[in-house]
Amino acid sequence: MTRKGGTPRKRRSAGDANRRDALLRVCARLFREKGFDGTTIRDISTAAGMHSGSPFYHFRTKQAMLVAVMEQGLVEGLRKTEAVMALDLAPREKFERMIRAHLDTIFGRGNDFIPVLLYDWRSVTPANRARIIALRDRYDALWQRMVDALCEAGLLRGDRGLLRLLVLGAINWSAKWYRPGGRASLDELARTASELFLRAPARR
Amino acid sequence: MTRKGGTPRKRRSAGDANRRDALLRVCARLFREKGFDGTTIRDISTAAGMHSGSPFYHFRTKQAMLVAVMEQGLVEGLRKTEAVMALDLAPREKFERMIRAHLDTIFGRGNDFIPVLLYDWRSVTPANRARIIALRDRYDALWQRMVDALCEAGLLRGDRGLLRLLVLGAINWSAKWYRPGGRASLDELARTASELFLRAPARR
DNA sequence: CCTACCGATCGGTAGG
């Protein structure tokens, strides 16, 4: 039972769902490496072991692959970030754990989904942006709560919105220069970042 | 006197040089807005008031336009950053001025050159990267000197290379979210960033 | 998911 263009809306079997997942991981990896525009359907189908028309059995358009990659990245990132926020830790320690978790969503094995979001937002069609922004806003809200807590503990000072953007920006930018297996470990990076941002607690 | 492909290596008149400059500014603006891959030669020629084959009178390939945009951005950014570094100021104040200058190279009117470098590095052919990296290294070296001075003044602590990358990353990332004319001014942003990074001077 | 294919677009060029 196919719809316009021969692309199914619903999967037909568990096998299809697995194939779709594998295909999406291939998309994420290639989009990260070569960019959305720099990746062709033929790149994707070859890497997935298919022929060039076959990806369209799973996704209606290339754009749909991009959106699916970003949404999956955000959903997984949200889950991990929420888990850390729920921990009962002092603000300073929780902050370092939040940074570490975020670094893992960027550099963990097979975690190419969020980097695509960080790099290729410009390639998302305006009509598709709203849904992704809604997920992003939830991610940002978690970080805002973290920043607010740090401000209230006297560990940060300044406009709270700007602080969130600057802190998250410093971490996100690491996607451009950090390479796993290099000099610094992700733990070291998380610790350096945490100490860079936080000031000594105010003494009263 | 033309060379292979009809594209001149040397300009023939001052008028040609002016046209080339104007064309390059158009390239920078469009590359920033739509990305290198998302910008067509026809976009460029239309915006420059030419016909579609004409940009190739000034640049041999589209790739050459990209490289020229990045190099010009770096040369101008270097000049401005060097001027700030040469000022006789206390580290804390100089740091804020450095940040402010960098923000100006990103958000100043007509300053679309550095943002292209920040966004579209992936589109630079490996063969063209070396020259740009050489300029980038000089830029980074200036910032490293700034970071080193801050460390020696007790205003920063941690691995100096990582600190430089994190600080510059936070600023660079603002290209993704900051819009001139919004809530915060560039001065406010520079001040917030400076205060975020620096700790109170150690008391002895 | 494969086969065979198409229409559109794109970077680039020859010749003036």
Added chain:
DNA sequence: CCTACCGATCGGTAGG
């Protein structure tokens, strides 16, 4: 810098 054009590539589709 314009005119006229080309070869290659690309996203996507029909039909099975």
